[in-house]
Amino acid sequence: MIVVSSGEIIRMVEQHEHGKVSGEMAKYIHPDLFPGTPLRSDVEFAISYHDYAWKEIDQHPRLNDETGAPYSFTDYPLTAKLASYEKGIDSVQNHSAYAGLLCSLHYSSFFSSESTNPVIKSFISREMNRRKQLQSRNVAFQNGEILDCHFKWLQFCDDLSLYLCMNEPGVAKEDEVSWFQNGFRQTFPFAPGGMEANWKDPYTIGVAPFPFKETFQVRLPYKSFNKKDFQQNDLEEIYQNTEFSMFTFIISSE
Template sequence: MIVRKKGNYYIFIKQHDHGLLSGELAAQMKQTIQPLAKTLFAISHHDWGWERLDQSPLWNEETNEPYSFDDYPMLPKLEAYTDGIAKVEAHDPYAGFLCSKHYASFFTNIDDPVARKFREQEHNRQNKLRPLFTEGEEANIAANFRLLQFCDDLSLALCLNEPGEQTHPWFENGIQYLGERFRWVWEDQEHLHLAPNLFKQSFVIEIPYQIIDGYRRLIGRETHRFTVIV
């Protein structure tokens, strides 16, 4: 779950909804993506494994705060990662490879034994899948991996900030991609653009969310609706 604190309430955004938004952003890119369908599926479904966990959000009993994706306990998180990658791989091996590469990259410099085992597991998966790809698919792995990471960050920047704001420390200095730094720029609370622009046309995005109070009660379900302008 992606969690924002807002006054006495929490905004919950499901990880898979954030992933689907990542895929929408990728689909609107001006650049050529090859293979298109497989890469978009990977980007859209990279957080598929969180679906089960997000059905029952976990709370930290010591702080009485909900766990977000970044501080979620390691073991169940890695189990969700593994399950999600396997589901994507079952749909398409190339998409599964990209998701495996994405998640393994989280633990490049982490020596935790559980994380190291996960990283090795995913490297083995990648070595098993790689011989299955065409020359064109192989040639585009690096570019499509960078695109997945970039669209993940673009979507997270929208989910972790309040509409009209860009203050979250992860993204306040922009997002690095292809040697440039990109920023979301808000015109108002419903209209924004990416600077520099990478999109082929203006489009509408929606982010469903839940409102939860400090007693862990669901107060309501609403949707942020924005227009990305070019």
């Protein structure tokens, strides 16, 4: 779950809904910037479903007693989170082996290969074995340069979607979530210094350099609550009984 706190109001976005927004963005990536065209549908599927691992978890939100807020993807208990990661990668791989490879890379990138945590070490090891097996069986998956580019597009679409989810619409650059104030981490030949997003107004986000073939819209469902409601009632019951609201955002060039 993506959890955004603003005063007494908490906004919650389900991870798979955020992922589907990422996937919609991926469809608009300019074809001139996308090598390995035969794999494009697999990459788009990977981007759309990169957070499918959270779908079941997000139907049963839990309160973090230490923070008094719902658990988010940043503080959810590690062991349960990693188990869901693997289950999610399995589901994606069953649909597309290449998408499974990309999602395995994505989740593995969250952790240091030098971690001493046995749970993390075990997860990293299993995912390394998964990727070796997938690549050994598929020659098309062995082009490191193309794989790296596709992985960067997954990360960029993920980050741009998170930019929409985690910021207050229309926020000034200096008040943005710190993760993205200095732009996005991914670099490409057309954007050697990376890309940056800015809110032009509460509904429009400009991206430069612009990687998409045209301006487009995305729709993001969310639910919002008053913090005090969680202290008086069951979080899961409140969540399930609350209707979705909808943001509509325009992604354009600067």
